[in-house]
Amino acid sequence: MEELFRSFHLDESTINWDKSRYKQAWRIMNLIRAFEEKSIQIYKKGLMGGSLHSSIGQEAVAAGVCMNLNKDDYISITYRGRGQALAKGADPFRLFSEILGKKTGYCKGKGGPMHIASQEIGILVANGIVGAGIPIAVGAGLSIKTLKKNQVSVAFFGDGATNQGAFHEALNLAAVLKLPIIFICENNLYSEMTPIKNAVLNEHLAERGLAYRIPSIVVDGNDVRAVYEVAKQAVNRAREGGGPTLIEAETYRLVGHMIGDAETYRSREEVEEWRLKEPITYYRDICLKRNVLNQRELDEIQQQVKKEIEIAYERAMKSEEPEMEEIFHDVY
Numbered sequence: 001m002e003e004l005f006r007s008f009h010l011d012e013s014t015i016n017w018d019k020s021r022y023k024q025a026w027r028i029m030n031l032i033r034a035f036e037e038k039s040i041q042i043y044k045k046g047l048m049g050g051s052l053h054s055s056i057g058q059e060a061v062a063a064g065v066c067m068n069l070n071k072d073d074y075i076s077i078t079y080r081g082r083g084q085a086l087a088k089g090a091d092p093f094r095l096f097s098e099i100l101g102k103k104t105g106y107c108k109g110k111g112g113p114m115h116i117a118s119q120e121i122g123i124l125v126a127n128g129i130v131g132a133g134i135p136i137a138v139g140a141g142l143s144i145k146t147l148k149k150n151q152v153s154v155a156f157f158g159d160g161a162t163n164q165g166a167f168h169e170a171l172n173l174a175a176v177l178k179l180p181i182i183f184i185c186e187n188n189l190y191s192e193m194t195p196i197k198n199a200v201l202n203e204h205l206a207e208r209g210l211a212y213r214i215p216s217i218v219v220d221g222n223d224v225r226a227v228y229e230v231a232k233q234a235v236n237r238a239r240e241g242g243g244p245t246l247i248e249a250e251t252y253r254l255v256g257h258m259i260g261d262a263e264t265y266r267s268r269e270e271v272e273e274w275r276l277k278e279p280i281t282y283y284r285d286i287c288l289k290r291n292v293l294n295q296r297e298l299d300e301i302q303q304q305v306k307k308e309i310e311i312a313y314e315r316a317m318k319s320e321e322p323e324m325e326e327i328f329h330d331v332y
């Protein structure tokens with residue numbers, strides 16, 4: 001049983017990334033960070049409806065996983081999932097439009113910040129119900145297998161979702177049917193305001209995959225290269241008919257559960273400790289130390305991404321509101 005569970009440790013000698021991949025990872029993580037920072041400003045200006053759950057600090061998971069995916073692969077995400085949507089290829093203009101309630105949004109402005117979906121880029125659903133996106137991704141996995149397609153399905157969810165019945169049912173079914181699915185648990189240590197250690201006795205959440213005989217791996221979720229390598233193995237395995245993998249990516253959200261969270265359940269010291277290992281700074285240091293990208297190249301991409309985000313935001317702000325009669329469409 002033990003061989004099904006392992007912790008992944010990056011072996012530098014096996015990393016064969018070329019320069020364009022190093023740039024790609026840097027670009028995606030910075031795009032997510034810039035998008036999320038801008039979204040917080042939008043929220044604080046009162047321009048957005050609903051709540052905003054930011055993924056600042058968790059960018060390496062979205063980037064490392066989605067860099068292995070094709071446009072027609074599926075992902076299911078949560079209310080915190082705009083970063084994964086961007087990593088999957090979402091257009092920042094259409095994402096800003098969505099969170100601003102504009103007609104040009106991915107869901108015509110009806111989804112808001114918590115409910116992004118797009119058939120064009122394989123985003124099945126962004127669910128506000130904790131754990132509910134996991135069986136939907138399994139359903140997509142079943143369709144891939146039935147139709148004999150070369151796609152994979154990925155479910156992104158948090159640590160808290162692993163206490164939902166839907167998680168266990170979904171893992172069991174995926175294992176029994178050997179579906180092409182990758183379960184990505186982003187363990188940011190808190191389920192809303194509850195420390196996961198108070199809610200689960202397992203040392204690692206990935207141990208839960210063992211109950212369903214699913215290969216289960218723990219990885220440093222703040223190291224984009226480690227996430228990429230682990231996800232690559234799982235994606236290849238799924239595409240080759242090997243069945244599901246569970247990946248627990250250990251990470252930390254550097255902002256509150258939602259904007260406005262007083263964060264009384266964790267100490268400032270803890271947040272500052274995690275800030276030292278945050279994914280963007282960590283990756284920048286690796287790039288410089290290994291001499292794969294220099295400071296000028298890193299700055300250039302970062303500035304370009306920030307500009308892109310500003311332009312997308314300005315364009316979304318100028319976009320049209322949906323017409324009044326739209327309120328009766330797409331309602332089931």
Ligand SMILES: Cc1ncc(C[n+]2csc(CCOP(=O)(O)OP(=O)(O)O)c2C)c(N)n1
Nearest residue numbers: 080128129130158159160161188190191192
């Ligand atoms: C079924 C259900 N129960 C409770 C909630 C309230 N709730 C919203 S977010 C959240 C925390 C989920 O934590 P986790 O799965 O770790 O994801 P994270 O927010 O950390 O990304 C809870 C309990 C909900 N939305 N759905």
